[in-house]
Amino acid sequence: MTPALRTGILFALLLLAADQASKWWILEVVRLPEVRNIPVVMLGPLGLDLTMVWNRGVTFGLFSGEGSWNHLILAALALVVAGFLLRWLARAETRLVTYALGAVIGGAVANVIDRVRFGAVVDFVDAHAWGWHWYVFNLADAAIVCGVLALVADALIRPETQRKEAP
DSSP, rough: OHHHHHHHHHHHHHHHHHHHHHHHIIIISSOOOOOEEEEEEEEEEEEEEEEEEEOSSGGGGTTTTOSSHHHEEEEEEHHHHHHHHHHHHHHHOSSHHHHHHHHHHHHHHHHHHHHHHHEEEEEEEEEEEEEEEEBBBHHHHHHHHHHHHHHHHHHHSSSSSGSOOOO
């Protein structure tokens, strides 16, 4: 096992555990499905609420369907993508890429766990500003988005001279 693979998997597992712990807290302690909405922070026009949403699709609710197999198909697709990302992780050239891939893998697997357990992903963070609400999300979603942004930044910013030559 390469050092990058070991580090990335450990980071993915830490994110997965934090995500699942936050969802347990939302469902079992806060009991957000019963409460529906809890305002948390309001700083002028900026706010953060806890709002319960069962996301049956993928990012931004795309491909949401009510079919009995829809959540399992989406879960299987996420696992296939995570498998390809693990292969990339084993050859990661920088710490940024290692942690970014770990974030995407950990977030994807965390949401797969939700799909298998509940048939949907538990989303609960509702950020808003000036009356405009972003899509409700969770820690796994944030990890995926940050990981993808880091991978894009690496691809755009890292000088070509720092990249390994293809064999």
